[in-house]
Amino acid sequence: MFGLALIALGALLPTDPGFFPIEMAAAAPAELTLPPLGYDYDALEPHIDEATMRVHHLGHHAGYTAKTNAAMAKLAEADPALAAEGIDSVLTKLDKVPAALRGPLRNAGGGYVNHALFWSIMAPGKGGKPEGAVLTAIESAFGSYDAFKAEFDGLAGGLFGSGWVWLYADKTSGTPVLKVCSTPNQDTPAMEAGKTPILGLDLWEHAFYLRYQNKKASYIEAWWNVVNWEEVARRFAAASA
Known part of the structure; x- marks a missing residue:
């Protein structure tokens, strides 16, 4: 009975060799989130003030995050494989990015990764010389x-x-x-x-x-x-x- 069922199912399927019953979708790039500072907004006082840190992180870096996600979503439509590599890799392959997305990814994507580094290489009570x-x-x-x-x-x-x-x-x-x-x-x-x-x-x-x-x-x-x-x-x- 199982074999007869398979034969019957086969008769219902198209015979075109290019037909696939299930479409394999490319994996979408993971959506970026705003990285945390790792310390309070006033923690770098008096050297960098709280007001600047709030505007810088919650305004500028949050803006870069949103714009990068929007550009990466469009890249995923144009080149799913490249988008799936993530923003760090995309920034090394801007020549492969569609012209309309090259500027947004260079500027917003660069802003995203640069600020993620910037917050991490600062901390309260540091300074001095490296060892x-x-x-x-x-x-x-x-x-x-x-x-x-x-x-x-x-x-x-x-x-x-x-x-x-x-x-x-x-x-x-x-x-x-x-x-x-x-x-x-x-x-x-x-x-x-x-x-x-x-x-x-x-x-x-x-x-x-x-x-x-x-x-x-x-x-x-x-x-x-x-x-x-x-x-x-x-x-x-x-x-x-």
């Missing part, structure tokens, strides 16, 4: 910690317009080497293969203007007091693995 492997790598690359900081501060103070300054691990030649650079807008070194940012400073005016107004140099110097070198070291170890 261990990351300090050794800094001294090897720049000669000394003070020389590194001077180069980083010089890029930050000289950046025209909105953007970021980074310390990143460059593995393009094999062994990771620490380098610094600046990027415009929400670009990140991670958009290039073999480059992993481990420390980043947000130099958009919304990151400092409520407290420091046009005194950008004061913001840059104050920011070093909240750098979480333990997280930077963790990121460096991961990049070096």
Whole structure:
């Protein structure tokens, strides 16, 4: 009886070899959520004020999160396989993204991942100098910690317009080497293969203007007091693995 039932079912199905009774849908990318700070909004006082942190996190980063999700949903319609790789991978393959989505994903997606890093490499009661492997790598690359900081501060103070300054691990030649650079807008070194940012400073005016107004140099110097070198070291170890 079971065999006769299968034969009867087969007679009802189309004979076109391209027909599939069940359509296999590509997996949609997981929707991003706003990453938590990991500390209270006033925890970085007096160096970064509570009002700035609330606007920065609940306004700007939340906005990047929503816009990235919207753009990724559209990418999932155009290229499901690429979208399924997630925003970090998509940012390294912007040349494969449809032209209409390239700008939104570069700007909002970059803003999303940059701020997720930014919150994590800051913490209350931190600052000072790094230790261990990351300090050794800094001294090897720049000669000394003070020389590194001077180069980083010089890029930050000289950046025209909105953007970021980074310390990143460059593995393009094999062994990771620490380098610094600046990027415009929400670009990140991670958009290039073999480059992993481990420390980043947000130099958009919304990151400092409520407290420091046009005194950008004061913001840059104050920011070093909240750098979480333990997280930077963790990121460096991961990049070096």
